[in-house]
Amino acid sequence: MSGERSAVDSLGGRSLARLIVTIVWIAVKLILITAMLDKDVAQFVYAGF
Amino acid sequence: MNVLLNPLFWIAVIAVHLVMHVAPSNARGLTFGALNVIVLAAVVGWRAALAVSVIALLLWAALRSTVALRSRDAALMVGSAGIAAALVALFVCYKLSREHPQLWASAAAGLAPLRVDLVTSALAAISFSYVFLRGLDLTMAVATGTELLNPISLLGYLAPFHMLAAGPIGSYRDHVSSDQPPASDASFRDLVGNLNEITTGLFYKFVIAESLKIFAYGVNGRISAPASLAGTMFLLVYLFFDFAGYSRIALGIGRLCGIPTPVNFNAPLLATSVTNFWTRWHMSLGAFVLRNIYTPLQLGLTRRLGAVRAHWVSLLTLLVSFAFVGLWHRLSLPFLLWGLGMGGIMFVEKRVRDYALRVPSFQGRPAAVALQVIGPVYVFLVLSLSLRFVMAELIGV
Numbered sequence: 001m002s003g004e005r006s007a008v009d010s011l012g013g014r015s016l017a018r019l020i021v022t023i024v025w026i027a028v029k030l031i032l033i034t035a036m037l038d039k040d041v042a043q044f045v046y047a048g049f
Numbered sequence: 050m051n052v053l054l055n056p057l058f059w060i061a062v063i064a065v066h067l068v069m070h071v072a073p074s075n076a077r078g079l080t081f082g083a084l085n086v087i088v089l090a091a092v093v094g095w096r097a098a099l100a101v102s103v104i105a106l107l108l109w110a111a112l113r114s115t116v117a118l119r120s121r122d123a124a125l126m127v128g129s130a131g132i133a134a135a136l137v138a139l140f141v142c143y144k145l146s147r148e149h150p151q152l153w154a155s156a157a158a159g160l161a162p163l164r165v166d167l168v169t170s171a172l173a174a175i176s177f178s179y180v181f182l183r184g185l186d187l188t189m190a191v192a193t194g195t196e197l198l199n200p201i202s203l204l205g206y207l208a209p210f211h212m213l214a215a216g217p218i219g220s221y222r223d224h225v226s227s228d229q230p231p232a233s234d235a236s237f238r239d240l241v242g243n244l245n246e247i248t249t250g251l252f253y254k255f256v257i258a259e260s261l262k263i264f265a266y267g268v269n270g271r272i273s274a275p276a277s278l279a280g281t282m283f284l285l286v287y288l289f290f291d292f293a294g295y296s297r298i299a300l301g302i303g304r305l306c307g308i309p310t311p312v313n314f315n316a317p318l319l320a321t322s323v324t325n326f327w328t329r330w331h332m333s334l335g336a337f338v339l340r341n342i343y344t345p346l347q348l349g350l351t352r353r354l355g356a357v358r359a360h361w362v363s364l365l366t367l368l369v370s371f372a373f374v375g376l377w378h379r380l381s382l383p384f385l386l387w388g389l390g391m392g393g394i395m396f397v398e399k400r401v402r403d404y405a406l407r408v409p410s411f412q413g414r415p416a417a418v419a420l421q422v423i424g425p426v427y428v429f430l431v432l433s434l435s436l437r438f439v440m441a442e443l444i445g446v
Binding site: 019022023025026029030032033036037039042043045 | 054238241242245248263
C-alpha cells in the first residue's frame with residue numbers, strides 16, 4: 001500500500017513540477033517576445049549577427 | 050499593422066474566453082458567432098464584419114433552399130454544385146483583383162459605379178482565400194447530410210477572428226460539434242497548456258522567425274528572392290516558423306475559447322518523403338483537399354474506370370488535387386505547374402513505395418534508418434527547389 005501511495009505522490013509531484021516548469025517557460029517566452037518587439041533590441045540582435 | 054500586435058485583439062481573446070466559459074453548452078456556436086462578428090468589427094473594421102455577415106447570410110439562404118431539395122438527389126447535387134461554382138467565381142475575381150490588378154482593372158472597368166474595389170478590400174480584410182475554402186467545406190458537408198447551422202453560428206465558422214491572419218482551415222463537421230458539451234471542465238492545467246501553445250506560437254513568429262529575418266534582411270528589411278539555393282533553404286525555414294507560429298497561436302486561442310481549431314503543423318521538416326511532408330505542413334489544407342477533392346474524385350473515377358486503371362486514377366487525382374492547391378496559393382501558370390509537379394512527384398513516390406514493399410532487402414532496419422536520415426534531406430532539397438520555381442510569384446505579390 002505504502003509503495004502504491006508513494007508512486008501516486010511521486011506522479012503528482014512530477015506533474016506539479018512539470019506545471020511549474022511550463023509556467024516559468026511561458027514567462028521566459030513572454031519576456032523574449034516583448035524584447036524582440038522593441039526596435040532597440042532588434043538592432044542589438046542585428047549587431048550581434 | 051499585424052493583427053497580433055493590436056491590443057484590442059488580445060482584449061477580445063480574454064473577453065471571448067470568459068463569455069464562452071459561461072455560455073450554455075447547447076448555444077456555444079451561436080455565442081461564438083455573435084461574439085466573432087463584434088470582434089471582427091472592432092479589430093478589422095465594420096466593412097470586414099459586414100462582408101462576413103453578407104457571405105454567411107447568402108450561403109445560409111442558398112444552402113437552406115438546397116437542403117429543402119434533399120428528397121431529390123439530382124436537384125440537391127445541382128444546387129450544391131451551383132453554390133460551389135458561385136464561390137469559385139467570387140474567389141477567382143478576388144484573386145484577380147489582388148494578384149493581377151491591371152487585368153482586373155480592365156475586366157471590372159464596367160463595374161466601377163458598384164465600387165467593386167470596396168468589396169475586394171473588405172474580402173482581403175477577412176482573408177477571403179480561407180473563407181472560400183471554409184465555404185466550400187460547408188457546402189460539401191451540408192450536401193452530404195451534415196446539419197446546417199443558423200447564419201450567426203456560420204459567422205463563427207467562416208471567418209473566426211483567431212484564424213484571420215493565416216488560417217488554419219477548420220472542418221465544418223468539427224465546428225458543428227462545438228454545441229456539444231466539452232469532454233471535461235476546463236482546469237487550470239488546460240489554461241496553462243493553452244497559454245503555452247499561444248506563447249510558443251508567438252515565440253516562433255516574433256523571436257525565431259523575426260531573428261532569421263533580421264539575420265538575412267536587416268532590422269527593417271523586406272524579404273527578397275534569394276540568389277542561391279542555400280538562401281532558398283533558409284527562407285523555407287523562416288516560412289515554417291512564421292506560418293507554424295500563426296497556426297499555434299490560433300490553436301491555443303481556439304482551445305481557450307472552446308472552438309474546434311485544427312493542428313496545422315507536425316514537424317514537417319523531418320518528413321521522409323514529399324508525400325509525408327504534405328501530411329505535416331499546412332495539415333488543414335491537406336485535410337480539406339483529401340475530404341473534398343482527392344477522395345470523392347478517386348472514388349468516382351475508380352467506379353467509372355474500374356480498379357484495373359487504379360494507377361492512372363491515382364495520378365489524375367493527385368494532379369488535380371495539387372493543381373488546386375497551387376492555384377489556391379496564386380492564380381498563375383508557375384503555381385499551376387508547381388502543383389502539377391508536386392502531384393507528379395507524389396505519384397512517383399507512390400510507385401517507388403509499392404516497388405519497395407515487394408523487395409525484401411528494403412524491409413529491414415538498415416533501410417528504415419537510411420530513410421530517416423536521407424528522407425528529410427531529399428524533402429528539404431525538393432521543397433527548396435520547388436520554392437525557387439515560384440519565388441518570383443511568391444515574393445512579388
